Amino acid sequence: MTYLQHSIISLRCTHIYHAISHPSFVMGDKITMTNERTPLITTVVVGTPRQRYPHQTLRRFCTIALGSSLVALLITFLITVISVPSSSHHHPWPGHGHEHKRLPYEELQAILLETPSADRASEWSKYYTSGPHLAGQNLSQAEWTRDRWEQWGVKSDIVAYDTYINYPLDHRLAMLQKQTASNGQKSDAWEVKFEATLTEDALEDDPTTQLKNSIPTFHGYSANGNVTGSFVYVNYGTYWDFEDLLRANISLEGKIAIARYGGIFRGLKLKRAEELGMIGCVLYSDPGDDGDITEEKGHKTYPNGPARNPSSVQRGSVQYLSIGPGDPTTPGYPSKPGAPRQPVEGVLTSIPSLPISYAEALPILKALNGHGPQAKSLNEYWTRNTGLGYKGVDYNIGPSPDHLVLNLVNEQNYTITPLWDVIGIINGTIPDEVVVVGNHRDAWVIGGAGDPNSGSAVLNEVIRSFGQALEQGWKPLRTIVFASWDGEEYGLVGSTEWVEEYLPWVSAVNVAYVNVDVGVRSPTFSASAAPLLHSLLHEVTALVPSPNQTIEGQTVRDLWNGHIRTMGSGSDFTAFQDYAGVSSLDMGFGGPDEEAPVYHYHSNYDSYWWQSVYGDPGFLYHKAMAQVLGLTVAKLADMPLLPLNATAYAVALDEYVEKIESKLTSSDTKPSTTAEIFEFRARGAKKELVGDRDAFQRSLNQLHETIGEMKSVAVKLDEIASKLAKQAEQHIPWWHWVKKLKLFHRIRSVNTKYKNIERAFLYPGGLDGRSWFKHVVFAPGIWTGYAGAVFPGLVESMDNNNFTNAMKWVGIIDSCIKRATETMH
Numbered sequence: 147m148t149y150l151q152h153s154i155i156s157l158r159c160t161h162i163y164h165a166i167s168h169p170s171f172v173m174g175d176k177i178t179m180t181n182e183r184t185p186l187i188t189t190v191v192v193g194t195p196r197q198r199y200p201h202q203t204l205r206r207f208c209t210i211a212l213g214s215s216l217v218a219l220l221i222t223f224l225i226t227v228i229s230v231p232s233s234s235h236h237h238p239w240p241g242h243g244h245e246h247k248r249l250p251y252e253e254l255q256a257i258l259l260e261t262p263s264a265d266r267a268s269e270w271s272k273y274y275t276s277g278p279h280l281a282g283q284n285l286s287q288a289e290w291t292r293d294r295w296e297q298w299g300v301k302s303d304i305v306a307y308d309t310y311i312n313y314p315l316d317h318r319l320a321m322l323q324k325q326t327a328s329n330g331q332k333s334d335a336w337e338v339k340f341e342a343t344l345t346e347d348a349l350e351d352d353p354t355t356q357l358k359n360s361i362p363t364f365h366g367y368s369a370n371g372n373v374t375g376s377f378v379y380v381n382y383g384t385y386w387d388f389e390d391l392l393r394a395n396i397s398l399e400g401k402i403a404i405a406r407y408g409g410i411f412r413g414l415k416l417k418r419a420e421e422l423g424m425i426g427c428v429l430y431s432d433p434g435d436d437g438d439i440t441e442e443k444g445h446k447t448y449p450n451g452p453a454r455n456p457s458s459v460q461r462g463s464v465q466y467l468s469i470g471p472g473d474p475t476t477p478g479y480p481s482k483p484g485a486p487r488q489p490v491e492g493v494l495t496s497i498p499s500l501p502i503s504y505a506e507a508l509p510i511l512k513a514l515n516g517h518g519p520q521a522k523s524l525n526e527y528w529t530r531n532t533g534l535g536y537k538g539v540d541y542n543i544g545p546s547p548d549h550l551v552l553n554l555v556n557e558q559n560y561t562i563t564p565l566w567d568v569i570g571i572i573n574g575t576i577p578d579e580v581v582v583v584g585n586h587r588d589a590w591v592i593g594g595a596g597d598p599n600s601g602s603a604v605l606n607e608v609i610r611s612f613g614q615a616l617e618q619g620w621k622p623l624r625t626i627v628f629a630s631w632d633g634e635e636y637g638l639v640g641s642t643e644w645v646e647e648y649l650p651w652v653s654a655v656n657v658a659y660v661n662v663d664v665g666v667r668s669p670t671f672s673a674s675a676a677p678l679l680h681s682l683l684h685e686v687t688a689l690v691p692s693p694n695q696t697i698e699g700q701t702v703r704d705l706w707n708g709h710i711r712t713m714g715s716g717s718d719f720t721a722f723q724d725y726a727g728v729s730s731l732d733m734g735f736g737g738p739d740e741e742a743p744v745y746h747y748h749s750n751y752d753s754y755w756w757q758s759v760y761g762d763p764g765f766l767y768h769k770a771m772a773q774v775l776g777l778t779v780a781k782l783a784d785m786p787l788l789p790l791n792a793t794a795y796a797v798a799l800d801e802y803v804e805k806i807e808s809k810l811t812s813s814d815t816k817p818s819t820t821a822e823i824f825e826f827r828a829r830g831a832k833k834e835l836v837g838d839r840d841a842f843q844r845s846l847n848q849l850h851e852t853i854g855e856m857k858s859v860a861v862k863l864d865e866i867a868s869k870l871a872k873q874a875e876q877h878i879p880w881w882h883w884v885k886k887l888k889l890f891h892r893i894r895s896v897n898t899k900y901k902n903i904e905r906a907f908l909y910p911g912g913l914d915g916r917s918w919f920k921h922v923v924f925a926p927g928i929w930t931g932y933a934g935a936v937f938p939g940l941v942e943s944m945d946n947n948n949f950t951n952a953m954k955w956v957g958i959i960d961s962c963i964k965r966a967t968e969t970m971h
């Protein structure tokens with residue numbers, strides 16, 4: 147293992163170094179350049195003296211004058227060439243396919259639309275979902291991935307990190323009851339009233355579920371422990387669910403929480419339970435959250451129908467995602483062998499937890515019937531989507547009486563073990579503009595046909611397509627880095643460590659990060675993105691035919707509602723967007739769809755069989771997703787002008803400020819959408835007022851003003867960019883090389899501005915209490931985990947009623963916006 151790690155790491159170092167610092171094209175181009183100019187030099191060389199004849203002096207004068215101007219011209223040319231990046235004389239703009247064998251963009255686009263194949267995607271899906279590939283236990287899949295990418299012509303290697311991670315050893319969940327003696331008194335002996343199997347049923351139809359080496363049901367980064375106590379139903383376990391319980395005088399200390407999944411990141415449910423003195427937590431999947439596709443509403447359960455299989459269990463990480471992702475022992479620096487490690491106390495939960503199915507939650511929830519208040523007596527947030535009433539659950543809160551307890555055992559092996567990112571590189575001609583594209587490979591289950599390997603299949607098809615283009619002599623303008631991340635499921639570990647390792651380089655060159663996690667799990671396209679990338683998403687989805695065409699010729703864009711969420715967390719874009727300030731986007735066919743079959747998230751039933759029968763029969767959405775991803779990357783990597791839109795950023799910022807203003811004036815309005823409800827329920831408790839609320843409100847005007855200035859500069863930048871884009875499309879003959887150079891310079895300068903806009907929003911001090919998060923506009927909500935919070939520092943201060951701190955954040959945000967504006971000047 148040690149030798150292997152060593153060789154992997156040295157490989158990695160040389161590889162990246164080569165790609166970044168010594169791109170091979172630089173050498174190649176310089177040689178070409180010298181050869182091209184050699185004839186010019188020879189014309190200057192003075193020949194052997196000739197016989198004297200009349201006008202000799204004039205002739206000589208002319209020769210010298212002409213020669214000198216040629217030399218001067220050559221020197222000017224060389225100086226210009228040296229002062230700009232190597233590709234300047236190469237003129238790699240589209241529309242000039244005949245020059246230097248450059249593949250025209252239209253041809254590249256055709257390749258990226260025609261190459262992806264549904265059958266191939268199905269083949270890759272089958273491969274990845276054929277055996278366990280939990281984080282740090284998937285070397286063969288990492289090697290297979292690297293080999294495929296190499297086979298398709300993309301130089302690839304494995305990058306390893308030594309990370310702190312847990313693997314399941316043993317678990318138990320049992321409901322114990324004190325026996326009643328013949329005299330009616332409770333005796334001291336406990337009897338087992340219910341012993342949970344903690345397993346998912348093997349299904350005859352679905353071969354994956356029958357495999358003997360299935361991964362046990364457990365939580366990543368969960369605490370070891372053996373606890374016994376009464377239990378309390380805590381609803382979704384949001385901040386306000388717990389507040390409601392405290393207000394209803396429900397005793398929580400020393401009790402075990404029974405929480406339903408959903409709404410907020412699971413680790414944050416545990417965080418609050420632990421803070422309130424609870425000793426363990428059981429998380430179950432309530433079918434009430436499956437909308438209309440439930441057994442109660444007449445649907446058959448998987449595999450006979452689209453409803454949730456009652457034994458399905460959602461595994462998952464209970465890390466505190468909103469505090470900081472990555473290896474919890476190496477915050478802010480890479481987990482390389484020998485790296486110093488920080489203690490995890492306070493960083494990871496200290497109470498044991500287990501995930502269970504609704505079938506196994508039933509006896510526990512029913513045991514609460516008649517104990518404590520009913521959920522409906524608290525408020526309306528407690529009766530949302532209660533889906534087990536028809537099975538006899540009254541949703542009583544408890545606690546269970548002293549003679550009825552749960553015994554929860556969680557035994558995890560914590561270890562430091564290598565994770566393997568696969569990194570593939572296509573070198574571009576511009577060394578300091580790089581596009582990174584990633585998907586994670588690790589899954590909680592043998593399957594993972596949706597999460598993440600629909601994305602892995604899609605990424606493979608994209609790389610295979612680019613391989614086809616490479617074969618036809620294509621070379622992108624910008625370098626493309628492909629990543630198959632490991633350890634995403636535990637807490638975005640593989641991607642976070644990689645960004646932490648290459649931060650200076652990422653910061654200098656990375657123009658955008660494109661993420662696909664779940665590539666396909668429903669027919670509904672869904673995306674979240676930084677505002678700079680919004681227009682690109684609209685543009686690209688309009689180029690891809692929809693697999694479902696109610697009207698002939700419909701594109702993915704036609705069937706998509708066009709809504710783009712703000713960047714939160716929950717996948718590998720987090721380190722790029724929130725830590726390194728790289729404009730990122732995350733997309734997939736995974737949007738909410740009321741008619742789509744229930745997706746068995748992190749369960750054995752997220753299998754190849756489910757995907758091919760219910761999720762994406764025929765793998766047509768996989769193909770469409772590969773087309774969308776391929777075109778997104780192509781536009782980012784191969785358009786002379788970066789396809790980013792600065793005006794959209796200013797417009798979005800203005801909207802975010804308006805949102806804050808309406809929050810200030812109408813703090814009592816009831817939330818209506820699911821997202822709003824969870825955002826509302828996840829806010830911290832109102833604390834005592836600090837500072838001047840009115841002064842804060844007035845300070846928001848300052849933000850509007852600064853954003854207004856940003857907008858006018860952004861509009862100008864976008865105008866210049868679109869003019870330059872048009873010029874880049876025109877043919878400029880080689881003898882107008884001065885004009886070409888000028889154009890190149892202007893394009894470079896505009897692109898550099900676009901690249902740096904997002905960086906301007908990083909605040910080195912980071913957010914309050916979670917300094918790893920550096921972006922002042924986007925971060926996961928502190929108590930939601932997944933959902934994107936805008937102006938997080940400011941909004942959290944408002945939620946804490948601390949307007950002094952909120953004004954501090956207005957100042958920080960204001961200077962960031964000003965910096966972004968300067969960047970664009």
Ligand SMILES: [Zn+2]
Binds near residue numbers: 634663
């Ligand atoms: Zn995933």
